Amino acid sequence: AQKITQTQPGMFVQEKEAVTLDCTYDTSDPSYGLFWYKQPSSGEMIFLIYQGSYDQQNATEGRYSLNFQKARKSANLVISASQLGDSAMYFCAMRGVSGSARQLTFGSGTQLTVLP
């Protein structure tokens, strides 16, 4: 079984500063993908960034980057130059390629609040 752990229930960051949201994972699949989703108070889930287990470089998407450390099984999300609109719940998720691991598994989320 695969598992995602997000140990920060809530985080605060000052506007324009960078923030790191932690995510660790556990899986027996040799090939897997890691995702981050943003969920604003309106409820929809918005895809932010993806990292493949065999990708040589860390993924980046605009102000979002994923700090992938395979040996430590961590996939932390870094948001640079935080904006007030970044205030939301952030979920880390993973998918393997075999059996039930093919379904996306989510962590418990981190509530990020950006302060003006």
Place this chain on the structure above:
Amino acid sequence: EADIYQTPRYLVIGTGKKITLECSQTMGHDKMYWYQQDPGMELHLIHYSYGVNSTEKGDLSSESTVSRIRTEHFPLTLESARPSHTSQYLCASSEEGWTANEKLFFGSGTQLSVL
């Protein structure tokens, strides 16, 4: 971006009522999913479908049922709603194939409150 629609956005009903939560997508995706999410908590997979006439139960046991008669439509039904069913229900879809980078596209969710 995939277009995936859920109705209603909010639903408040009394105990014992039968309800159907609608989910439709216009991208022709074969795979569709229903997730249940309590406030501030993680998403739990309750149902999924690989295509027409295919439905499977997810990791979290649910009293709801689903059907997949058309590719674009994946409704969820509760025959007799109870207060314990109060939650947010999120529908998602993805393209065919099983790859690690397969991305899910989500609808806006239905917030269900059973009194």
